[in-house]
Amino acid sequence: MTVIITLFYLSLATIVGMVVWKLIYLREFKLSLIEGIEKDLHGKLYESIHALWHVLRVKYLTRGYALLMALFYTIAHEVLRRTLILGQKVKTRHLKLFNMVKGKGVIRKKGSVSFFLQDVAEYKESLKSETESIK
Numbered sequence: 580m581t582v583i584i585t586l587f588y589l590s591l592a593t594i595v596g597m598v599v600w601k602l603i604y605l606r607e608f609k610l611s612l613i614e615g616i617e618k619d620l621h622g623k624l625y626e627s628i629h630a631l632w633h634v635l636r637v638k639y640l641t642r643g644y645a646l647l648m649a650l651f652y653t654i655a656h657e658v659l660r661r662t663l664i665l666g667q668k669v670k671t672r673h674l675k676l677f678n679m680v681k682g683k684g685v686i687r688k689k690g691s692v693s694f695f696l697q698d699v700a701e702y703k704e705s706l707k708s709e710t711e712s713i714k
Contacts, residue, residue, distance in 0.1 A: 599628055 602625070679696050681703075 599632075602628060603632070 680699060
């Protein structure tokens with residue numbers, strides 16, 4: 580029900596906006612929709628429409644635009660910050676794995692991968708000891 584009422588008011592606002600827009604457009608060409616009483620209503624109607632348009636444009640549209648820009652930059656900042664944090668976490672995990680493969684890190688007992696890494700570390704240690712004994 581709320582959606583139907585909201586859509587009704589949005590369509591009503593759109594129709595009123597189009598009528599006002601057409602009146603402003605016709606005023607630029609010195610035309611009018613009202614032939615007989617144009618002289619009486621012409622000045623006051625268009626002055627009030629222009630005053631309302633000025634208030635709407637200066638007060639509300641400018642503030643709305645500033646709010647949307649602030650919201651956009653806040654969301655962009657949060658997305659970039661979280662991406663940076665995620666990148667740092669991934670980097671530390673890869674560095675730990677890389678150091679384990681090089682034989683610098685601690686190898687824990689975690690199944691076949693740890694056995695492979697332990698074998699690699701022992702092989703590197705044996706290579707280091709052989710090269711040192713040769714010198």
